[in-house]
Amino acid sequence: xxxxxxxxxxxxxxxxxxxxxxxxxxxxxxxxxxxxxxxxxxxxxxxxxxxxxxxxxxxxxxxxxxxxxxxxxxxxxxxxxxxxxxxxxxxxxxxxxxxxxxxxxxxxxxxxxxxxxxxxxxxxxxxxxxxxxxxxxxxxxxxxxxxxxxxxxxxxxxxxxxxxxxxxxxxxxxxxxxxxxxxxxxxxxxxxxxxxxxxxxxxxxxxxxxxxxxxxxxxxxxxxxxxxxxxxxxxxxxxxx
Amino acid sequence: xxxxxxxxxxxxxxxxxxxxxxxxxxxxxxxxxxxxxxxxxxxxxxxxxxxxxxxxxxxxxxxxxxxxxxxxxxxxxxxxxxxxxxxxxxxxxxxxxxxxxxxxxxxxxxxxxxxxxxxxxxxxxxxxxxxxxxxxxxxxxxxxxxxxxxxxxxxxxxxxxxxxxxxxxxxxxxxxxxxxxxxxxxxxxxxxxxxxxxxxxxxxxxxxxxxxxxxxxxxxxxxxxxxxxxxxxxxxxxxxxxxxxxxxxxxxxxxxxxxxxxxxxxxxxxxxxxxxxxxxxxxxxxxxxxxxxxxxxxxxxxxxxxxxxxxxxxxxxxxxxxxxxxxxxxxxxxxxxxxxxxxxxxxxxxxxxxxxxxxxxxxxxxxxxxxxxxxxxxxxxxxxxxxxxxxxxxxxxxxxxxxxxxxxxxxxxxxxxxxxxxxxxxxxxxxxxxxxxxxxxxxxxxxxxxxxxxxxxxxxxxx
Numbered sequence: 001x002x003x004x005x006x007x008x009x010x011x012x013x014x015x016x017x018x019x020x021x022x023x024x025x026x027x028x029x030x031x032x033x034x035x036x037x038x039x040x041x042x043x044x045x046x047x048x049x050x051x052x053x054x055x056x057x058x059x060x061x062x063x064x065x066x067x068x069x070x071x072x073x074x075x076x077x078x079x080x081x082x083x084x085x086x087x088x089x090x091x092x093x094x095x096x097x098x099x100x101x102x103x104x105x106x107x108x109x110x111x112x113x114x115x116x117x118x119x120x121x122x123x124x125x126x127x128x129x130x131x132x133x134x135x136x137x138x139x140x141x142x143x144x145x146x147x148x149x150x151x152x153x154x155x156x157x158x159x160x161x162x163x164x165x166x167x168x169x170x171x172x173x174x175x176x177x178x179x180x181x182x183x184x185x186x187x188x189x190x191x192x193x194x195x196x197x198x199x200x201x202x203x204x205x206x207x208x209x210x211x212x213x214x215x216x217x218x219x220x221x222x223x224x225x226x227x228x229x230x231x232x233x234x235x236x237x238x239x240x241x
Numbered sequence: 242x243x244x245x246x247x248x249x250x251x252x253x254x255x256x257x258x259x260x261x262x263x264x265x266x267x268x269x270x271x272x273x274x275x276x277x278x279x280x281x282x283x284x285x286x287x288x289x290x291x292x293x294x295x296x297x298x299x300x301x302x303x304x305x306x307x308x309x310x311x312x313x314x315x316x317x318x319x320x321x322x323x324x325x326x327x328x329x330x331x332x333x334x335x336x337x338x339x340x341x342x343x344x345x346x347x348x349x350x351x352x353x354x355x356x357x358x359x360x361x362x363x364x365x366x367x368x369x370x371x372x373x374x375x376x377x378x379x380x381x382x383x384x385x386x387x388x389x390x391x392x393x394x395x396x397x398x399x400x401x402x403x404x405x406x407x408x409x410x411x412x413x414x415x416x417x418x419x420x421x422x423x424x425x426x427x428x429x430x431x432x433x434x435x436x437x438x439x440x441x442x443x444x445x446x447x448x449x450x451x452x453x454x455x456x457x458x459x460x461x462x463x464x465x466x467x468x469x470x471x472x473x474x475x476x477x478x479x480x481x482x483x484x485x486x487x488x489x490x491x492x493x494x495x496x497x498x499x500x501x502x503x504x505x506x507x508x509x510x511x512x513x514x515x516x517x518x519x520x521x522x523x524x525x526x527x528x529x530x531x532x533x534x535x536x537x538x539x540x541x542x543x544x545x546x547x548x549x550x551x552x553x554x555x556x557x558x559x560x561x562x563x564x565x566x567x568x569x570x571x572x573x574x575x576x577x578x579x580x581x582x583x584x585x586x587x588x589x590x591x592x593x594x595x596x597x598x599x600x601x602x603x604x605x606x607x608x609x610x611x612x613x614x615x616x617x618x619x620x621x622x623x624x625x626x627x628x629x630x631x632x633x634x635x636x637x638x639x640x641x642x643x644x645x646x647x648x649x650x651x652x653x654x655x656x657x658x659x660x661x662x663x664x665x666x667x668x669x670x671x672x673x674x675x676x677x678x679x680x681x682x683x684x685x686x687x688x689x690x691x692x693x694x695x696x697x698x699x700x701x702x703x704x
Contacts, residue, residue, distance in 0.1 A: 081566070100567060101701065110568070117562030117569075121478040121502040121554070126486035133494035135570035142488035160482045178568050 032059050033108050033185050033217065035080055035098070039089035042075050048241035050075045052089055055219070055236055057186065062208075062218040062231045067238030073221035074113060076238070077188050080219060081111040093186075110184035112192060116175055118163045124150060124174055125159040128181045135183055149177050152207060154200075169195045176204065186217045193224045205230045246353045253344050269361060273368055280372045288380025295534045317402065324406050328413020330474050331458075333362030334443060335451045345448065352440040359440055363407045370403025371396050411439055418447035466632060467651060468561055480505045491571050495579035496586075499555035503583070509551045513584075514591060516548030521592045524616060524666060525599055525609040531671045538666035539659055542616075546658045548591075549620040552584035553628065560628040563700045573701040574694065577629070581621050588617040608675040612666070615679060619661055619686040625693025627654035629700050657692070661685035 034056065041052040050072030057063050065073045078084040079091050082098035082105045091098045098105050118127060128146035137145065150156040153173045158166065166174060172195045179187065187208075193201050205227050212218055212231070222228050228235065334355050336345060345354045374395035381387035454473055461469035481504050489497050503510040523541030527533045559580050569576060596610035633650045649656075665685060669678035 083566075101572070103572075106567065106570070111566045113566050116566040117559075119498065119502070119555070119558050120472075121505050121558070122486065122498065123482055126498070126501065129486045129488050130494055130498055131568050131570070133488045134491045134576075136491065138488050138490060140488075143485070162478055162482065164477045165479075179566070182568050182570065 033094055034058055035091075035093050035109070035186055035217065035219065037076065037080055037086075037089065037091050040076065040079055040086045040091050041088040042072065042079065042084070043087050050079075050086075051239055051241050053236070053238065055080070057217050057219050059185075059217055060212055060215050061233045062212055062220065063234045063236060064228045064232035065219070065221040065236050065238060066223070066228065068240050071238035071240050073238055074190050077111065077113050077190050077219065077221060081109055081113060081188050083111075083113075108184060109186045109188060110179050110182050111188040111190075112175055112179040113188065113190040115171075116178055118178075120162065120164060123160050123162055124155070124166075124177070127163075127174075127178055131178055131181045146181065149181050152180070153177050154203065169197065169200065172196055173200065180207070180211075185215065186219070187211065189218070189220045191221055191223060193222060193227055201227060246350065249349060250353065250357075257340070257343075269364075272365070276368065276372060280376050284372070284376035285379045285383070288376050289383035290380075291536070292380045292384035292386055295536065299532050299534060320402075321406060321409050325409040325413040325416075328410040328415075329417030330451070330476075331454065332414025332417070332443075332451055333366070333407055333410045334358045334414060334440065335448065335455055338449070338452045338456065341445065341448055341452055346445055350441065351443060352438075355440045355443065359411070362410070363404070366407035366410070367400050367403035370399035370401070370406065372399070374399025374402070414447070414451070415439060415442055418444050464632075468557075471557070472561075478502075478505045480507065492575070492579045492582075495555070495571070495576060496582040499552075499580060499583040502555050502558075503552065506554065509554065513548045513551030513587065516544045516551065517588060517591045518548075518595050520544030520546075520548055521588075521613045521616075522595050522599060524662075525596055525605045525613050528609045528612060528666060528669045528675065529605060533670055535663060535667050538670075539663045542658055542662040542666075543655070545616060545620060545662075546623065546655055549584055549588055549617075550624060550627070552587050553580070553624045555583065556580035556624060557628045560700065563629075574697050577625065577697045581625070584624070585617055585621050588620065589614060592617065608669070608679070612669055612675065612679050612682065615682050615686065616662055619658060619682065619689060622686055622689035622691075622693045623654040623658045625690065626657060626696055629693065629696040630654065631696075631700060657689050661689060 036057070037053055037055040039052040039054060040050070041048070042050040053072070053076060055063060055065075055076070065076060067073055075084065079086045080098060082091070082093075082100035082102070093105055093108060096102075096104070098109070100106060100109075119130075122130065125143075125146050128149055129142050132142035132145055147156065147159070150159050153176060155170060155173050155177065158170060158174070163171065163174065172192075176189075176192060179189070189208075192204060192208075196204060201224060208218055208220075208231055218231065220227075220231065222231075336355065336358050345351065347354070374397075375392060378387055378391045378395035382389045382391065457473050458470055461467070461473070481501075484501065484504065486494070486501050487497060488494065503513075520541045520543070524538055524545060527537040527541055556577065559576055563573070567573075571579070592610070592613045596605065596613060599605045600607065600610060630651075630653070633647060637646050637650050661682065665678045665682040668681060669675040672678055
């Protein structure tokens with residue numbers, strides 16, 4: 001489809017969200033990763049899933065992807081997470097192609113694109129301890145951090161429930177807690193506000209702003225105008241392919 | 242069922258059928274016809290071939306002895322237990338959802354509205370029992386091990402077994418309900434009245450759940466999606482929620498996860514233990530004499546495969562999650578291998594305990610114990626294959642492939658266990674030195690493990 005491309009527009013963020021209420025640990029130095037999509041597009045046979053798109057996400061920045069259903073937001077996130085190869089263009093992390101199987105990509109990027117992997121025989125707190133342990137946290141620290149994250153998302157009262165015992169909104173908060181639990185410097189989130197009530201959306205925006213202030217970069221597909229205004233440094237409007 | 246009930250049910254059936262003709266009798270008799278044809282065409286020849294392939298002296302020594310009776314009683318008890326367990330998830334009385342919503346929820350007595358579905362299952366189970374008895378004894382008679390006169394008692398015994406199976410299957414369905422049976426104190430209810438009340442005690446929630454599960458399972462089987470079948474059949478975990486996973490090093494926390502999973506599914510752990518203990522004992526004993534029928538290690542390996550598989554839920558859940566956002570800090574293949582730590586350790590421990598007991602008692606030597614321990618690696622490889630096989634290729638659904646191709650595709654991991662395990666076990670039992678066969682087992686195992694790891698990497702690439 002020559003001539004049609006998705007383009008970024010700078011957003012004018014308005015600080016409508018109040019200060020974060022939950023204290024976080026000492027602010028780490030920004031990792032300095034740059035995630036870039038250069039003319040990235042995806043097609044399967046004749047079906048165009050994503051028009052060629054340019055996106056650049058620098059340290060401690062937030063880029064919000066907008067666009068109608070089917071415009072390729074999730075596909076672009078998958079490409080930038082390194083789980084799907086683009087059919088044209090290039091997706092790079094600090095100049096190297098992103099590939100989820102690569103340790104460096106996996107260490108830098110945490111993604112919530114669709115429902116993540118869960119074990120039906122583990123409780124919520126067990127999942128967070130498992131995630132933290134596989135990233136090298138051992139002992140009481142991992143268990144304390146698991147409790148802190150559940151408290152941060154106000155689901156600490158559900159710590160001993162199994163995933164199948166949660167409502168859809170609680171599931172979404174649980175999925176977010178798992179992504180926030182693992183260390184990362186870039187967060188890729190596909191409609192993180194879905195199924196959340198207004199209070200929880202505000203809470204999520206505060207948490208993400210807090211993450212950004214700590215040096216994390218955020219790339220978010222979002223349909224919520226208030227969250228977009230609160231978080232976005234740049235907005236990329238995707239066109240329907 | 243009184244006359245008014247019969248008339249009301251006739252009206253209901255007429256309303257459901259509309260202008261269509263009632264084909265219920267022919268559709269009920271057709272499976273019976275197919276079963277009889279299959280039993281006579283394939284069952285009897287296979288049975289007589291099986292008994293002819295066995296060493297006649299060995300067979301004569303064991304059939305009709307106390308040991309033979311113990312095997313027969315144990316097998317029957319196992320069969321009945323399995324049916325009772327199956328009833329908890331898929332009972333004999335599962336009408337389709339529209340019938341449940343429009344008829345079973347009506348004020349008509351439940352024992353009336355469900356009677357037809359119970360009779361179908363009872364009839365099917367009884368006829369199945371008769372066919373099993375006839376096929377088994379016909380095979381023995383043709384192989385000159387039993388007299389043809391035994392066909393009559395075998396048919397009657399089979400029919401009786403079929404009735405008992407159906408009853409226990411129904412009891413399992415009652416036990417699987419969320420609500421307790423509503424009618425009074427069980428101690429005051431005689432078995433007969435309890436049986437009469439069984440259909441009335443089935444609650445609509447349980448019936449709906451099983452009917453919906455039927456639809457899901459039917460679709461999953463047609464699509465060749467065993468994962469959906471497994472997840473739908475399994476009950477959600479709710480045990481030991483207050484026991485927390487302890488933080489640990491990256492690889493050992495995966496093993497801790499699997500141990501916690503087994504603690505929360507204690508029946509699965511126990512089935513695994515029972516099957517693995519019986520299977521490893523059978524495998525070790527089958528290596529002791531060249532006259533032991535090849536069926537013995539083959540059957541033992543089936544038990545080993547089932548037992549080891551009961552401990553592999555963590556591995557299967559990891560495979561189920563491929564394609565989703567990765568949150569663990571370990572590479573995909575390393576996580577898969579870490580999930581094998583618990584089943585391999587459990588197998589080693591079980592085999593050591595069972596093998597040490599048999600060794601001290603005298604029937605086996607150290608070579609058999611080492612062989613059974615080596616079989617653990619084979620089982621690990623075949624369960625890697627099973628967990629990461631994914632969905633069948635499109636070709637399996639083609640018009641020329643059919644059900645056998647689908648069954649073969651899904652059975653490949655089990656077949657790998659049986660082919661490598663049985664061939665090397667038969668070799669070990671007949672060779673002058675069992676160690677050559679053991680090295681053969683190791684070579685076969687290496688191939689199977691490599692195949693399993695290739696499937697893991699394939700799923701990783703697809704993810």
